[in-house]
Amino acid sequence: MPKAVFFNKEKITKAVIDLIRSDGAEILTSRAIGKKLGCSVSPLFREYKNMEEIHADARKAAEKIFSDYLADAVNYDPAFKEFGIRLIRFSREEPNLFHYLFLEKGGSSEVAHTIALACLKQTAASFGLTPEQTEQIFDQEWTYACGLAMLCNKNPEVFSDEIISLKLSTQFMAQLTLIKSGRNIVNIEPKHK
16 A cells, blocks of 8 residues: 655645746646645645635745845945845746746735835934934835836846946935935926827
């Protein structure tokens, strides 16, 4: 009689993460996970009530991978630039996990937000920013870094590391200069000629 193979949540989650990394989250079905594990779907649903629970654990595991990727960004100066560089690098090196965390319906990364705020707090201290100025820079820089990450996600070679670094510096310095000038941002409406 063959020895029974037991699957726990950890093994199932690892298989799900492996599937996301190789093929993307859109192929995640109980059958695809079972096939990856070399079993039927029954063992999955001995451990989990439904696919939503499997996705919840997969999201936690993906967040952990992303968190480890960003772990010491706060130890750089300026930390928020290092965060942006790592976010973009993650989008290149882990394109399907990036898509799963940031671009899937309902996707947003609490880990990213938390680490970004810690990095920005360090950056704010380095540049003498008030909390209001820090919030303004965070809003602009987060949007810009995410935009670059999305561009690099599907086209990793679109910008070199040097160009990305320069773009992040330019955007940060432009925001910093505007904030320090005390000028208000005016919404420029396009007008037909």
